[in-house]
Amino acid sequence: MVLVLVEEITNRLTYTFDFIFKSRGITYELTTRRDIFNDSSFKKLNYSTLETREKQIVPSDLLNQNEIVRQVLGVENYLNEPTLSFNGALDPIASVFYVLTRYEEYIEGDRDVHNRFPFTESILKKYNWIEKAKCDRWARLIVHFIGEEVEEERVEIIPTFDIDNTFAYQLKKGKQKNLSILKDIVNLNFNRLLERKRVLKGEIDPYNTFEIIKKTAKRFPNTKVFWLVGGRSKKDRNIPISNKDHQDLVQEMNDAVSVNLHPSYASNSNSDLILEEKKALEKVLGHSVNNSRQHFLRFKLPETFQAILDVGFTSEYSMGFAESLGFRSGTARKHFWFDLSKNKVTKLTIHPFVYMDGTLNEYMKLTVEESKGKIEELYKEVQEFGGDFVFLWHNETIGNYGKWKGWSEVLEFTLNLDNE
Numbered sequence: 027m028v029l030v031l032v033e034e035i036t037n038r039l040t041y042t043f044d045f046i047f048k049s050r051g052i053t054y055e056l057t058t059r060r061d062i063f064n065d066s067s068f069k070k071l072n073y074s075t076l077e078t079r080e081k082q083i084v085p086s087d088l089l090n091q092n093e094i095v096r097q098v099l100g101v102e103n104y105l106n107e108p109t110l111s112f113n114g115a116l117d118p119i120a121s122v123f124y125v126l127t128r129y130e131e132y133i134e135g136d137r138d139v140h141n142r143f144p145f146t147e148s149i150l151k152k153y154n155w156i157e158k159a160k161c162d163r164w165a166r167l168i169v170h171f172i173g174e175e176v177e178e179e180r181v182e183i184i185p186t187f188d189i190d191n192t193f194a195y196q197l198k199k200g201k202q203k204n205l206s207i208l209k210d211i212v213n214l215n216f217n218r219l220l221e222r223k224r225v226l227k228g229e230i231d232p233y234n235t236f237e238i239i240k241k242t243a244k245r246f247p248n249t250k251v252f253w254l255v256g257g258r259s260k261k262d263r264n265i266p267i268s269n270k271d272h273q274d275l276v277q278e279m280n281d282a283v284s285v286n287l288h289p290s291y292a293s294n295s296n297s298d299l300i301l302e303e304k305k306a307l308e309k310v311l312g313h314s315v316n317n318s319r320q321h322f323l324r325f326k327l328p329e330t331f332q333a334i335l336d337v338g339f340t341s342e343y344s345m346g347f348a349e350s351l352g353f354r355s356g357t358a359r360k361h362f363w364f365d366l367s368k369n370k371v372t373k374l375t376i377h378p379f380v381y382m383d384g385t386l387n388e389y390m391k392l393t394v395e396e397s398k399g400k401i402e403e404l405y406k407e408v409q410e411f412g413g414d415f416v417f418l419w420h421n422e423t424i425g426n427y428g429k430w431k432g433w434s435e436v437l438e439f440t441l442n443l444d445n446e
Contacts, residue, residue, distance in 0.1 A: 028054040028172060031063040033074045038089040041364050041371050042123045046165040049359055050176050071172050073119060081172055086115035089123055092369050094132050101153055105167050108153065118164040125356035126161050127364045131327045140324050145349040157404065161356030162411035179412040181405070183444055185242050186250040186343060186379065188288055188319065188420050190264060196231040197265045197272055235425040236279060242441065243283035250343065251283050252319040256290025256303045261322065273310045286317035295329035301337040319343040328367045331374055341375045343416070349389045351381035351400060358413025380404045382418040387433065397436050405443045415443070
């Protein structure tokens, strides 16, 4: 048991100390009474400006504020760990809150071409922190500072797959098929024209890697699949979910692995459209769907998460950057989303992922061997500081097809990390 002296008990304080202590199996209590604090025999932390004889971290103002306020940030060492200061006050506890809640994403207005908060604007890029579980590192320092110990935690490997394009050629009909053929003719892409012909004559579609996903789910029961079922648009080009053969495949996969919603690019923060897509998938599956991940990892805080909460989702798997691997919210631990616009914790659980296939190959231009090295480093970080090793692939990328030739080796390497 840890007793923490504070000057005021706020939603922000409770949320932060839940992450620092409760998520590590350490019970704690916040108190504003110095007499109880002084007389207690529990381990203690003075997180206030009040003078006591106990170990103290002098707080910045961040966790006592109710509004979203632009902070003057700096970096100093706290117990040899680079840590944020807020308006001149070095504060590892507020640092946890700032990164975990993605505070900067509510303030910085720059967006990329997909209306996403860009990694290049993040302090995680600025201070080269993205590949470190900074919130867990700061939490560990605080726990050790007051003389507590953290038990070793087993890392769970959780593969996830996005189904943006169920098939390259199979089941595509009418306008969708004709436009694709026309595009290949215009681009003189004779290989694709021949490939389409072979698939239509019975060869396996190059995106049909669903047996690989099934085998993965047998080894890792918490494997998740996120299926794009939204209406066709420029960035949403999957086979219509109204297609009976498509429905049969979704149902078949759901017998082997947890199938969840991949809200469309077009839906983003539109709760009505997300609900329409949710109901369409639930109708096919015959049960409710509670997990989501945004197509293109396209979310904006707080609007997107508010929208998916409104329609009944309880878990979200979009917390990661497309441009960089690592720890967008400073941790690999699942955690509740804190809605800064309402200054309160929500019931939506965030499941951060540590890397995406396209990040390695398309954004960072890494080789297969370089990717393995990066993944191993990330895994060691999670082993050291706790959490789940969630990662993201697509059915298109795991079959050694096209520019992904040889990359199934990277997936297999990841799946065998706990055997190293």
